[in-house]
Amino acid sequence: METVVEAIDLTHYYGKKLVYENLNFKIKKGSIFGLLGKNGTGKTTTINILNGYLRPKSGRCLMLGEDSYNLSPDTKSRVGFLIEGHIQYQFMNVVQIEKFYRRFYPRWKRAPYFELMSKMAISESQQISKMSCGQRSQVALGLILAQDPDLLILDDYSMGLDAGYRRLFLDYLDEYARSEGKTIFVTSHIIQDLEDFLDDCVIMGYNEVLVDMPLKEFRETFKRYDFEHDASPETPLKKSDVLLNYEWLKTRGVVYSFAERAAVEKALAESGAKPRNVREVPMSLEDAFIGVTGKY
């Protein structure tokens, strides 16, 4: 399948602080890709590199076949970009901002934008600076839809939105992307919203990639095991390929792993944990995310 975005050995530092080293991922055409991670793991850095606002220390990124640091105007017109916080020109109103943008985009479609404004009961003369965060998000989304891009890059679309607006935003996007064969790159801190939305995901840890696989595969293969134990609360478990992450409570423990139960029981026993009643516990995507990245 055609690749729309490809990060090749991306390495970046802020001063001497390493953000990540040799980050690689590909986004397939028509897929919805999520870049997930806790604060400070490099999500926005990656988006800045993708959009050509940051030159990586080494490595490069290809967007629609072009080096992302030197995107041609034609390629830029095929990329819709939502800045964190739904930032737009606040000195414009609903009509003015559409009038401004439409002169730049050859495939501009006014209808989806004004339909969305009408649906949200946002008046045409309403100034963006006087809108709620939710309304602003719909303006930003409507403008991206009108642009009719092949690739949508959405940096933390959920920032500042209540549950209703988040759902509205994703439902609109989902329908649009699936029906029009668009590719979406999304980051968000509200992991549970992405449960039925993403096709592929990369989960970033500090300085490293923790997961890079289709979301379905991640949900099926990444597991949580709870168990009881008699070991002291200080008993340290040694993290390994089997025991990826764990929580050690007074009388029970939790282990996150891609391995089957037998392998986990064996690894726990070898660690001296003496587990009892090891059982797999179902997880939401957010639980799995916490399982991979840890709570703090």
Added chain:
Amino acid sequence: MLFALWYKEWLKTKWTLVAIGAINLLVAAGVYLDLANTMKTVEANVVLMNVVFKEYLYYVDIKYIPALSGLIYAVMQFTPELSQSRLKLTLHLPAPEQKILATTQLIGALELAAIFAIDYLILAATTLAFFPVEVFDSMTVTVAPWFFAGFAAYFVTAAAFVEISWTRRVVIALTGYALVDALFLGVSFNAGNDAFAHAWWAAALVVSATFLLLFVSGFHYKRGIV
């Protein structure tokens, strides 16, 4: 692209432009009214003697107005772009980034030029109404660097705003201050003998070069923090 960017800049800065225009107009009109009043109360030949021999600059009130206008306009034009990284939106538009920056700055320069032209026309009409053409020539040579200072203040402030490094920002600001300050040197009726009269093209060249500073800052902005 030009029309769209002009439309955006107009929506963003129209009230700033109106305010700056009004201040310039009031000061220029004040120069006329002051001189007209002086001419009524003092004999014309005495006023002329003062202009020629005592460096009485009846238009001195306007001296810092263009520089102040350029500074304020740049602040009002670039603050919305830089707050919340809104410049990323502008640079994501499907057009060459340096062309977008150049056009944005050119729009600002043309709008300021329109205001400065009105100032100059009022000063010219005022001078020609009361004095011989030699005074008009002297006035032109004297006020020209003040208007140059207006453009320099605008270009330098814009570049300092877009620059992401505080060190470079300070360097740009100090260099700009030195340049603008230099443009306020040496004014008198005999300005025709001053360095500026002979080297106005050099001053124009230096001020025009400050136009390019925004490209350097734009390059740094795009490259990001390293």
